Amino acid sequence: MSALTIGLPSKGRLQEDTIAWFAERGLEIVRDGTEREYSASVKGFGDVTVQLLSAGEIPRELAAGRIHMGVTGRDLIHERIPNLEAVIDMRFAMGFGHADLIVAVPAFWIDVVDMHDLDEVAHDFREAHGYPLRIATKYHNLARQFLNEKGVAEYRLVDSQGATEAAPKNLNAEAIIDITSSGETLRANHLKMLEDGLILASEAMLCLSRSAEWDGVSSETKTRISDQLGIDRIEPT
Amino acid sequence: MLAAPRSGADQAALDRAISVLAEHFADSGATRLDLPHIYQADGLLDLYGEDLRARAFVYPDPDQGRELCLRPDFTVPVALAHADQGWDQVASYTYQGPVFRRQPPGLQRPVEYMQAGIERFGDTDRIAAEVGVFKSLYRGLSELDLDEPEVTIGDLSIPFAILNALDMPEHRRASLRRHFWRPNRFRDLLERAQTPSKARKVPGDELDQRVNEAGEIVGLRSITDVTKRLIRLAGARNDAPVRPEQAQLIDRVLQIRAPARSALIELEKISGTAGVDLSAIIETLAKRLEALDVAGIGMDRVVFDASFGRNLEYYDGFVFELRAPGDPHGHPPLAGGGRYDAMTTRLGSPAPVPAVGGIIRPEAVLEALA
Numbered sequence: 001m002s003a004l005t006i007g008l009p010s011k012g013r014l015q016e017d018t019i020a021w022f023a024e025r026g027l028e029i030v031r032d033g034t035e036r037e038y039s040a041s042v043k044g045f046g047d048v049t050v051q052l053l054s055a056g057e058i059p060r061e062l063a064a065g066r067i068h069m070g071v072t073g074r075d076l077i078h079e080r081i082p083n084l085e086a087v088i089d090m091r092f093a094m095g096f097g098h099a100d101l102i103v104a105v106p107a108f109w110i111d112v113v114d115m116h117d118l119d120e121v122a123h124d125f126r127e128a129h130g131y132p133l134r135i136a137t138k139y140h141n142l143a144r145q146f147l148n149e150k151g152v153a154e155y156r157l158v159d160s161q162g163a164t165e166a167a168p169k170n171l172n173a174e175a176i177i178d179i180t181s182s183g184e185t186l187r188a189n190h191l192k193m194l195e196d197g198l199i200l201a202s203e204a205m206l207c208l209s210r211s212a213e214w215d216g217v218s219s220e221t222k223t224r225i226s227d228q229l230g231i232d233r234i235e236p237t
Numbered sequence: 238m239l240a241a242p243r244s245g246a247d248q249a250a251l252d253r254a255i256s257v258l259a260e261h262f263a264d265s266g267a268t269r270l271d272l273p274h275i276y277q278a279d280g281l282l283d284l285y286g287e288d289l290r291a292r293a294f295v296y297p298d299p300d301q302g303r304e305l306c307l308r309p310d311f312t313v314p315v316a317l318a319h320a321d322q323g324w325d326q327v328a329s330y331t332y333q334g335p336v337f338r339r340q341p342p343g344l345q346r347p348v349e350y351m352q353a354g355i356e357r358f359g360d361t362d363r364i365a366a367e368v369g370v371f372k373s374l375y376r377g378l379s380e381l382d383l384d385e386p387e388v389t390i391g392d393l394s395i396p397f398a399i400l401n402a403l404d405m406p407e408h409r410r411a412s413l414r415r416h417f418w419r420p421n422r423f424r425d426l427l428e429r430a431q432t433p434s435k436a437r438k439v440p441g442d443e444l445d446q447r448v449n450e451a452g453e454i455v456g457l458r459s460i461t462d463v464t465k466r467l468i469r470l471a472g473a474r475n476d477a478p479v480r481p482e483q484a485q486l487i488d489r490v491l492q493i494r495a496p497a498r499s500a501l502i503e504l505e506k507i508s509g510t511a512g513v514d515l516s517a518i519i520e521t522l523a524k525r526l527e528a529l530d531v532a533g534i535g536m537d538r539v540v541f542d543a544s545f546g547r548n549l550e551y552y553d554g555f556v557f558e559l560r561a562p563g564d565p566h567g568h569p570p571l572a573g574g575g576r577y578d579a580m581t582t583r584l585g586s587p588a589p590v591p592a593v594g595g596i597i598r599p600e601a602v603l604e605a606l607a
Contacts, residue, residue, distance in 0.1 A: 083342035107452030111466045116429075119422075123415060124466065125458060132283060144291050151422025153415075156283065168455035175456070190453040 002216040003049045004225065007061050007070035010038055010052035014204060017096040018071045021204075026228045047221050056080070058207075063087045065211030069234070075101050075179060075202035079139045089208040089236035097204035099179040101139060103146070103197030106168055106175075107190050114195045115150040118175065122154040125174065136160040136167035137177035139199075146177075146199045165189035208236040238345050247603075251351070254381050254599040255333055258353040261380050262331035265373055267355050270330045272314045274337075278304035284313050284583055288550060292338045294348075307337035312551065312577065312594060315356045316584050324586040327359035346569070350601075353377075354574070356594030358581075364521070366593050367555045367576060368528040374572040374595050375534060378559060381602050386559040386571060388538055390497065391545030392525075393417070393575075394554045395504075395518050399490055402513045403483045405430055406476045408469070418550045427487065430479040434470070444468070482511045490515075493543040497526050500541035525555065551580040555593070561605035571605060572597040 008029065009015040019029045028043040029050055040050035053061060058072035059080040065087075071094065077084055084090075105112050112121055122133040136158045137143045143157060158173050165185050167173035179202065180186055186193065206229075214222075214235045226234040243251065263269060277298075282290045293309040308314055311332050319328060333353035340346040355373050360366035378386055396417060400410055409430045416422045444464045454460065486507065493503050501522060508515035522541075530536055546556035554576030561571060574595015581590040 086343075106455045106458070108448050108454060108460070109458065109463055110448055110451045111463050111470065116425075120412065121458070121462075121466070123412070124462070128462070129457065131279075148291075148419075149421075151416060151419045151425065153419065156279075169453075171455075171457060173456065174458055190455050192452075 001047065001218040001221075002213070003047045004045075004069070004217045004221050005049045005051060005067045005212075006042075007051050007053045007058045007067035007072075008040070009055040009058070009071060014055055014071075014073070014097050015052070018094075018204065021094055021096070025230065027225075045221065045224070047218060048225070059084075059088070062207055062209040063211065065209050065213065068209055068212040068214065068217065070207050070209070071204055072207065073097055073099070073179075073202045074205050075099070075139065075142070075200055077205065077207065078200060079142050082141060087210050089210055090205045091208050091231065091236075092206050094204040094206055097202070099181045099202050101142060101177065101179055101199040101202060102193045103135075103199065104165075104176050104178070104180070104186050104191040104193050107187075107192040109192075112194070115152060115197060118194060119150070119152040119154075122152060126154045132156040133175065134158045134173040135175045135177055136164050136173035138162075138164065139177055142199055143177040150196075165191060208234070210236045238340065238347050240347055240349050250603055251599060254603060255351065255353060257380050258377055258597060258599060259331070259333060261377050262353070262355050262373065265329070265331075265355065265369075267329040267331035267357075270315060270318055270332045272308070272311065272318065272332060272334070274308055274334070275305050276308060276314070278306040281308075281313065281317075282306060284580075285309070285550070288548070289338070292340070294337050294339060309338050310336050311352055311354060311596065312356065313580075313584070315594070316358075316581065316592065319356070319358050320584055320586070324581065324590050325359070329355060329357040331355050347600075351599050352596040353599060354594060354596030356592065358590055358592050360591050360593070363554075363576075363591060363593075364525050364528055366591065367525065368532055370574055370593050370595050371529065371534070371557055372532050374559065374574065374597055377597050378572060378602060381597075381599070381606070383561065383571065383602050383606060385535070385538065385562050387540075387562060387564075388534065388557065388559055389540050389542050389545055390555070390557045391542050392518075392522060392555050393546045393552055395515075395522075395543060396487060396491060397553065398518050399487055399513060399515070403479060403486075404477070404512075405479045405483075406473065408473065409476070409479070418547055420544075420547055427479070427484050431481060431484055433478055434474045434476060480511070483513070486511045486513055491544045493541065495541060497536055497539040497541040500543070501526065546575060549575070551577045553577060553579045557595070564605065568605065569598065569601055571601050 008018050022029055029040050030043050031040045038052040040052060042048045055072045056076055058070040059077045061067045062070045063081050081088060112118055125133040132154045135155050138161050140157055160167050164176050164178040166189055167176055169189060222234045278295045282293055289309045294307045295304050298305045315330050315332060335349045336352050337349045340348055355370060357366050357370060400413055413426050416426055445460060448460050448463050489507055493500050504515055504519050546552045552575040556575030558570040558573035576593040578589040578592050581592050
């Protein structure tokens with residue numbers, strides 16, 4: 001029999017909330033070795049392995065079947081795995097890690113309130129500058145899909161892997177597509193959300209991999225874990 | 238879907254098809270053009286519409302901190318090469334090689350495939366050039382033993398001519414024209430154009446102050462850009478809405494899909510309604526059908542589809558595609574092309590230059606014959 005492998009976020013608030021969530025259900029996650037070592041185990045479950053991974057890599061690990069179960073944001077799953085239904089069972093929302101993926105523009109653009117305005121402005125911008133309006137984001141797939149649905153055509157995505165809200169201030173972009181929870185960072189960076197600019201409401205999801213090898217995991221382990229988590233069956237449906 | 242290695246008889250058949258096409262296109266007097274596979278992403282992809290731009294394979298250049306892309310088609314690279322020769326030149330080019338496109342998840346479509354084609358620039362006899370390119374591809378298929386393909390033609394200048402004839406302010410017309418290739422957005426804009434503007438009246442002298450108070454200036458858009466647009470929106474409050482019967486006219490025309498001769502009759506019936514005269518359009522279409530007929534293209538297998546070409550952003554006039562007989566939509570088209578004069582200005586020509594071209598997909602032809 002092989003071990004059941006769980007991928008959990010390796011740092012920050014998301015990790016704390018995840019560990020607390022598992023603890024509430026009687027599964028105590030214990031880090032192996034020092035704080036710096038990115039592996040852990042579940043107390044009392046010898047054949048369960050916990051990998052601490054970047055939240056952004058968990059969707060890929062689930063899709064590849066290298067982990068059986070994982071916790072990460074809904075936004076990251078949709079962004080990284082376009083054809084996710086086939087490979088990932090998003091079993092349930094865990095009730096924390098709420099954040100919205102949104103389109104935001106500079107607050108002083110008082111002529112722009114919705115995506116229709118953004119499209120017009122994008123066209124004018126291209127006419128004036130000779131290149132498309134720049135939108136900073138790390139969510140390339142979700143951004144393209146949303147802009148396409150809304151009929152915004154004349155833009156260029158600028159890759160931004162962090163501090164995206166600062167991109168307009170730094171003159172690297174005119175608008176951004178990013179995650180926000182309270183909107184405070186947006187305001188602090190002189191940005192505002194567009195009225196119909198909500199792309200996706202995200203939260204932490206417990207996910208099961210459809211491509212992982214489930215048969216190798218002992219049925220005793222599967223039953224014990226699903227009992228603790230309060231779900232019928234741990235295997236993906 | 239990734240390509241599989243090819244060898245033996247399959248490879249020999251493809252090699253043969255490609256050399257047959259090379260000879261066929263060269264016989265028409267076209268200059269052979271060899272083009273790079275890899276381009277600088279910014280410069281090239283900005284020239285495409287959103288669809289192809291999103292589907293290009295883009296990757297970082299380890300050398301320069303910029304991004305590179307694999308060519309997603311030939312039209313723009315050929316047109317750029319022509320620009321180097323000078324936009325005022327009359328020229329035709331032939332080319333062949335693979336193109337590279339990301340495909341939507343779940344669809345079993347190849348991410349790389351061969352194209353062999355022809356592009357003509359500067360021909361003043363527009364219909365002759367269009368029919369010339371069409372014939373080249375039609376006969377090219379025939380050279381590969383693919384006879385009597387199913388033909389769909391369209392003409393994007395028709396909806397544009399109707400837009401031009403409708404009573405509406407120029408800014409509305411311009412945004413409708415720009416979004417013609419995105420049917421949902423086009424519909425949304427057409428509906429907006431039929432209702433009175435919701436923009437508020439804005440007092441001119443406080444504007445700068447209001448914009449300033451709204452937040453720090455970030456990004457490259459300026460305060461003047463914002464105030465100018467506010468004033469323009471306020472000015473549009475008095476625009477008369479587009480009359481519903483005029484808006485419906487666009488829909489009626491875009492719905493036409495019929496054997497080419499019947500489509501012509503339908504257009505004649507519509508002409509004159511809602512105060513829009515379509516006779517110039519009808520005359521051009523009739524002439525083109527006549528020329529295709531003379532070229533020996535059986536008119537009974539030619540379908541005219543007024544919406545055809547709405548998913549191919551750079552085309553703005555005659556468009557066509559050829560499919561295997563009896564398989565109109567099961568597989569990708571075997572050949573296709575069209576007119577894209579307007580795009581030449583995006584590529585730097587001071588005025589639109591007559592430009593028309595098209596490609597054959599030899600692998601798809603071989604598959605259809607198998």
